[in-house]
Ligand SMILES: NC(=O)N[C@@H](CC(=O)O)C(=O)O
């Protein structure tokens with residue numbers, strides 16, 4: 001196939017940051033996607049409906065002219081989030097979910113939840129008002145091997161959470177293992193987002209000829225068998241799996257460092273990357289539903305009506321993009337990619 005026209009997709013997991021960084025990255029997402037679930041892990045995080053309203057205004061002010069891009073906001077769950085706040089969030093119409101980061105699990109998660117049992121009243125309220133819970137599904141226990149942290153999170157926290165709040169709608173974000181795929185398939189009221197990097201690469205790429213920090217994200221890339229399980233899930237046509245790039249910009253100097261930050265930048269070329277993945281799996285016919293239907297269906301939002309077209313026109317991914325401090329290195333920087341959005 002040389003040309004693919006599909007309904008304009010949405011990104012169901014995105015980091016836009018703030019200030020000059022926001023201005024640098026938002027045009028990429030607005031070019032590809034109609035809407036995005038915007039992660040709340042700013043410094044300090046987006047903890048209240050008022051924070052989310054102010055952040056939403058800053059995003060809208062940075063949307064390029066003529067773009068109709070709509071940010072879908074999230075709140076950052078802390079030990080102190082009140083049931084009243086999530087009820088107000090639901091009523092706001094613009095807050096679409098609440099994000100749970102185990103404290104210390106990933107970038108800017110210091111305000112995260114230290115003990116999920118402290119959140120019982122909030123989670124009950126979310127279940128009642130039907131506001132979805134989004135999970136960074138990794139344990140933070142340093143005794144647990146980094147490659148097992150998603151699996152252990154499922155066993156230790158997610159299974160009890162599911163039993164305690166059966167009606168709460170959950171998205172297990174950026175899944176990386178066959179364990180996550182199996183759990184999502186076998187459990188009610190739960191869906192998952194899948195990133196381009198976890199579909200494209202196994203953990204080998206982190207050490208291809210040396211240490212490659214631009215492939216370091218959390219949850220960390222896993223073994224090939226896990227990548228294959230994710231690929232199977234994404235291309236299966238099951239509505240529980242949908243697109244979420246987890247595009248997470250960090251300046252070059254904070255990635256290429258003695259203790260580099262976690263996050264891959266894919267907002268520039270996410271759709272092209274997914275198209276390559278789906279074509280490689282002989283499943284281009286499944287891309288539209290994964291990218292454009294199952295996300296809005298889960299979030300109970302209308303599907304987009306506009307269309308976009310991708311053609312087979314190879315181009316080279318830039319080595320670096322403009323970004324505050326020291327530039328931004330996109331995923332697969334400098335490499336050739338076959339699909340191009342028109
Ligand atoms: N995925 C990442 O590696 N990083 C994300 C945080 C997150 O989604 O966990 C970031 O904000 O940089």
Ligand SMILES: [Zn+2]
Pocket residue numbers: 106136173174218219
């Ligand atoms: Zn995360």
Ligand SMILES: [Zn+2]
Pocket residue numbers: 013014015039246248
């Ligand atoms: Zn993320």
